[in-house]
Amino acid sequence: MTVSTIGNPMTRVDGRAKVTGRARYAADFNQPGQLYAVIVSATVGLGRITGIQAAEVERMPGVVALITHRNAEKLAYLPHKAGIDPATGERLHVLQDDTVRFYGQPVALVVADTLDHAERAATALRVTYEARPPLVDPMDPKAESIVPDTRGRVSPDRARGDADKAVAGAPVTLDATYEMARENHNPMEPHATIAAWSGDRLTLWSKSQYLVNEQAEIAAVFGMPVENIEVICPFIGGAFGTSLRTWPHVTLAALAARQVGKPVKLVLTRKQMFFTTGHRPRTLQRVALGATNDGKLTGVVHEGTGETSRYEQFMEALTAVTDYLYSCPNVRTQYRLTELDTGTPNHMRGPGEASGIFALESAMDELSYKLGIDPIELRRRNEPEKDEAENKPFSSRSLMQCYALGAERFGWARRTPEPRSMRDGRLLIGMGAATATYPAFHAPANARVRLLADGTVEVEAAASDMGPGTYTSMTQVAAETLGLPPERIRFRLGRSSYPQTPSHGGSWTMASVGSAIQAACIEAQAQVSRLATADSASPLYNVAAGELEWSDGRLRRRGETTGISYREIVAKAGAPIEADGSAQRDPEVAERYSMHSFGAVFAEVAVDPDVGTIRVRRIVGAYGIGRVVNPLLARSQCTGGMIGGMGMALMERTVLDSRDGRPVNAHMADYLMPVNLDIPELDAHFVDEVDPHVNALGVKGLGEIALVGTAPAIANAVFHATGTRVRSLPIHIEDVLTA
Amino acid sequence: MVENRSESYVQGPVLSRREALLAGAGTVALAALPSQSTAATGSPAKEVSPMTLTMTVNGELHVLTIDPRQSILDVLRETLDLTGTKKGCNQGACGACTVLVDGKRIVSCLTLACMHDGARIETIEGLEKDGVLHPLQEAFVAHEGLQCGFCTPGQIMSGVGCIAEGHAGSTDEIRFWMSGNICRCGAYPGIVAAVADAAGRD
Amino acid sequence: MLPFTMEKPESAEAAIAAAAGGARYIAGGTTLVDLMREEVERPERLVDINALPLGGIRVEGDDLVIGALARMSEVAADRNVQRLQPLIAESLIEGASPQLRNMASMGGNMLQRVRCPYFRMLDAGCNKRTPGSGCAAIDGLNAGHAILGTSEHCVATHPSDVAVALVALDATMRVRGPEGERSFPIEELFRLPGDTPHLEHTLLPGELIVELRVPGGPYSRRARYLKVRDRASYEFALVSAAAALSVEGGVIREARLAVGGVGTRPWRLRDCEAALVGKRLERPAFEAAAHLATQGARPLQHNHFKVELLPRTIVRALEMAGEVA
């Protein structure tokens, strides 16, 4: 019998470590003799440091070092750009000069023997500034938008046909602007780095979604060989994108550890999590739609503007979905940036797509009311046969199946189309739907497999697991490929010395690392079969490769039952059998197909007509994501994404004080995210989808699409409930009060 | 109406020690605080006198010499190296640091250790007995009550408290009484199922 | 956090003597420790009052008497509280989180400090924290701030939920100080900011809250607390209302009404109460009364919506109270 683990709802292999507190996150790697570092953050939004009263603080109890731009070593900051870094601009060089570029920028670091001493001294440090008013509001008349310099990555302007003319001349038109608030990732685990030097070798226990890049970047910052750095991060307490880049605190920890000659632990405060570690940029978008009376789109214009810092151009795929989502001969999309005096934004779960689709899917919903056509029917009438922007077929696209399945499970047929037409007692009930989509990315990745004499297998890759269950799903891939029970596999990740993988983001870990592990396993099998068939004492001596089959940890001739076990072959070989594997997408296939996941999200809300409270009652999502490796994990990714989407729709907003750019609600109690009582019935379904093109595993990725369509589905439901169209997220009580 | 007898009783500090000199016209003096040197107030250079106390953590008695400023959370994590308990906010606003003190669930980040001499503390590390998981730990794995796992120790300790309080009678009740623990990954459905399951087995 | 010394007296006298000498009481610590860590609070001496016999909940005649050290969770779960003053229990469980309610004392709750974000930021002007430094909220972000009882020096709302219920119910407070004991209506504990926003309450130096006393009334059972907020739990109120009604034959005989999230202190609405008396238990009467609540309201740039939300919250709370069987 062949052990089939892919597709099994296996519980997490690291579950026990996580429920016992044994799973160790960056800040849990206390080192003997470690000191504590605390960052002092700028209290002005723009300007120059004029004074630092260092002496007083240096004398304070327990203080070992006070590091500022005046005494910090000059760091090499060699050129370094990973795919995750903005193509244009240069990262913040921390403590290298007296310039303050944004509120909260690190201006000093206190190192002390205890955390209390370090915190006390950091608070006591007096820094004076020459301050100028920063520009942090994209709506400020002084704010200018620029055409991003994409360095060839994606074009900020795309067009087919003449969209503006088509919209202007259409029988039915819609032209509206949408806004989405700045958000912070706010994973439960704050950023943390423990740095320890041993001679010229540096170990970083550091929260990272991209270990090999953290290693390479710190090497570039310090001008040292990459091999001299090891980054260790076996567990990540959520990240959602914030740990894709290597932020200044990592450099600071390493710098401090070198200066004081001891291991240094540096953990950001929750407040500092709002300063230098990226955020989802606030976006302003305009969508104009033109349609025939029977709902065929004739023109689509989507103009989106995001925010970025003054020193780097952060870009995301804000308008990308509009290029391929619906069939329309005339489409124009445009992406701009506003440079502000803030830290550089970065990718946050469903980057670009999640914000862009809020605008597009709200507009489609608005259009459906104008036309008097059911919103799902409207999407059906505009379902394309191919990616019209790229003029390529989709490798697979199950959007209509998703709508059909979702509508059935949700009970869409019970919805009465009129806004404010549904009630439950005094509450206004609304139902809304929206499309979700996200590219099925893939990046080159590597993995190593080691078959041991005791019959177990070690698998290694420098990958990460911020929560989706990489440990488990990769174990399943290895088990399935090797024909072994999963208990025999030990998958290790979270070390930069393991084979290189791409960043743990963009929903490509399963596809990329999974494919690499599969390749490594196949390579290991090839080695095993070579050994088994070359050995004259082996029962498989001289059997042709094509006649061999693998199952239950044994290699045998097809149709026969005995064969020989891995264990015996490895034992005989006298040393573990090690194989490296790598995988990347066949460029030719990538050229031929447009590859995306699709889904349909349905939400029901109840709005209190008196006090305006909005509560989500149900969310149903149906997704076409190719092969589902582990339905238990996949469903939990989806419901987690829906909850993230609820936050985006109804709660999350980082508010800046435009006078000095400070985030005013940089506090866990003031930046609202859903709590348990907010959570309604959540239901995720997967349509059967076989995509032979995306990768050998046939998986498309799930982490991002799980969030992408939720916010517009909720916003559309709020309109259906209240008759008030709210075009800015989050939708708060006051937005529907006058409904 | 309100008596005004305590003009002289000033609550809290009257001086801030950080200063921001804002230059240039047009700048709103958001932070124009009176200039005050660090040394002038609150004697910042003052040494702390450590305190000695005992604490029973997961059944083990510890005699500790601590800085009175240390929270139970920091004592657990930094002094005892019991890093299972997590610091998510240090502001009482997330629940990641939940432990049981004398049988009650509390947030350990806002609890000064020096106020709990002689206390009995239970943390995530103490739930497993002789290699056997606590039913709630088992249920968290079985019901996918976790993703990244960072909120999990707090959720589980809170769940133990919730069940002991008799607040796990229905899923609605569990949702209400488990709302002091934020899970950014959104593992809530599994968390509720796990607490309900373990409460049912109790 | 600044260094401090900690003492744990066993007698009230010793505690009071220490506090009169400049020490600060600490009970659950959920306000104080939080703000000490930010160095907004900087006591040099702390008096841990948890060894004092100030706990417990008892019934005396029609009165409910709650010890200052009784924990929020304990009070909310108490049978007598639920039976005699359900409004107190409801306002308590709508506040904070289960863990915080296990820690937080009733006395500490009365003296919890404002949640204005600028108050906690040492680098922002705040008259409450640093008299004379200005108020960053007035021209800053003030969606969460007060519309009633504000001054040009401070516009922060009082954050407590249960204080709103206590003020509605005419609860009193017994305190003990160096010069003996006194009792007074809890409403009188809270000061308006005026030009001295750093003075929040009317306790004299060293005064220790001993207990809270809630008199029973014919309206006590027909009482509800409605807390309006964007998140279903673990969030302070945008607007809240405590409503208690005594009804005979469909006519309101007595009403008690106080609101939170809108005032610089828990805000009793006596005009609204008066307008309800003698009216039928119907929505038009609620609306007419609720209308009076915003008289004198002074909204700021970002909290105009509270002027709209406040009367709606009151109407809904009155309806909910009216529906109590």
Ligand SMILES: Cc1cc2nc3c(=O)[nH]c(=O)nc-3n(C[C@H](O)[C@H](O)[C@H](O)COP(=O)(O)OP(=O)(O)OC[C@H]3O[C@@H](n4cnc5c(N)ncnc54)[C@H](O)[C@@H]3O)c2cc1C
């Ligand atoms: C994240 C978070 C969310 C919260 N949400 C809510 C909410 O929704 N609703 C709500 O109402 N509250 C909420 N709170 C506030 C919480 O209820 C208060 O912090 C708590 O009630 C304070 O009580 P304590 O015993 O911990 O006070 P402590 O912190 O010990 O003391 C507070 C103050 O009272 C003084 N004091 C304490 N006891 C006495 C006494 N007997 N006599 C004289 N002075 C005394 C102290 O000196 C100090 O000044 C929240 C708090 C946090 C951290």
Ligand code: SF4
């Ligand atoms: S509203 Fe009051 S507490 Fe807030 S900044 Fe102004 S003075 Fe300070």
Ligand code: FES
């Ligand atoms: S760390 Fe204690 S509540 Fe967040």
Ligand code: FES
């Ligand atoms: S599992 Fe990640 S925060 Fe809860």
